[in-house]
Amino acid sequence: MTTARNDNVVVRSLTQIGACGIFLLTILAAIPRSFRHGRETIRQIWFVGAMSLTIVMTCGLFVGMVLGLQLYDVLSIFGGTSATGTVVAIAIYRELGPVVTALLFAGRAGTSVTAEIGLMRATDQLDAMEMMAVDPIAYVIAPRFLAGVVALPLLAVVFCAMGVFGGHLVGVTWLGIDNGTFWSNMTATVDVHKDIIDGVLLKSIAFGIVVSLIAVFQGYTTPPTSEGVAYATTRTVVASSIAILALDFVLTSFLI
């Protein structure tokens, strides 16, 4: 990074954001070239997506279960336990599904992408590629970015399905809400456009872009030291989490 040490926080943050934006344009320009390395993209989808399935499914199940439990407890005060399914589904689709998946994704996949690229930088592999006339943006960065953008919506959808299943498990199987009531109230209220397309898909695609961009950017601009890699990995998680939650508010206020 070319930023001087004595610049203040505002200048440094703006410089980072600006560099990040330019980096995004560089990646987008390199995406057509990266299709020559299609196998690399598929390998990355496997790595950041399929390998994250276990954690995402487990967390989705538990989030759905705890929501079912809490909502049943609160709604029983008003005699409205039949609305448990509805509220579980809407809460998961609109907020928890995309947001929690994105946070898990930043921790599980974003960090390893940052660390991998950072180590490539630290061990001069990226420079070596350039020497061999292999564009590191097209071969290393763009496939990882694309993989994140593709994988996160799929993970979020799986998370939501597991969450609804968890809510059903607790609400119907355990607490004895009527099975028909649970589903019919849910289907009567959940809207395909507002909840699934706007809620799950649009949000998670936006989060996928943001998290992947932060992860590859932090890795690519790592200071080539072991300390730098550690620091970049931490920054990926912190910056992604803040970006996800802030963007979530902005998106929600537009979509609602």
Added chain:
Amino acid sequence: MTQRRSYAFGTGLFIVLGFAALAYLATQTTSVANASQGSSYTVETHFANIGQLKNRAPVKIAGVRVGSVQAIDLVPGKEEAKVTLSIDDRHKDIPEDSVATIFTSGLLGDQYVGIQFGQSKTPVKEGGEIGLTRPAQQLEEMIGKFFGGGSAPDRLGGTFHVTGSFTNVGALQPGAAVKMAGVPIGSVDSVTIKSGSSEATVTLAIDKRYSQIPDDSAGAVFTSGLIGSQYVAIQPGGSPTFLAEGDQLILTQSALQLEDLIGKFLVNGSPSDNKSGGAQGGTQPDNSGKK
């Protein structure tokens, strides 16, 4: 190479799983009926009271959702709400004399607009109006009805006004019911005392559907039940001419005061003593013959 193939296989499996989950969410946890089905047309309605009706509330025919409330405005200068309904194009055949009513789904549920078909062969057109409406039922009115009090004045026909003078209206309030043969036919519009008079002037708004009330009918202030609210009962007379807008009820009977009744009972001992006792004609027409 086997390593690479396993990546590709796993990735494919992951993507298929993701889309399967999406299909599951979209089909199993939502209802296709909720999605807006293409084009729709708008119909205007006017309500005296919309209660808690909100934009996007459902419009239902026979309980089936056919559209939604698009806009709610106040008609300028009137105490009347204009509700614009957006109805799906597939339901083009709503008779133009249908009745739009605001219902509540369940005791605590949201309110929606229900359309009950009329007899007309002409369907309501795009931008047309469903003229016959019933306003939202307010809980207070329902309780009032339970105690025999007033029902919400609906817009099914419009009203005409007649007045009557009473020496005592008891606890009669504007909005109380006007009944004939126990059936609500209108409501009390106002209870005032005219200057220079010691009698209460009660203006009754009576539904135009009940226009054939003989003009020598008597008006009486009754109480429904022991703790019920008071209402005006019309006791039809025998005249061939009917009451019209602005007419006055000649014969009126004032409210019975519970205190008077108890007093009479104590003083007179038994009802059979009525003739010799000092009972004032509380149950007699007060203003007989006065015009």
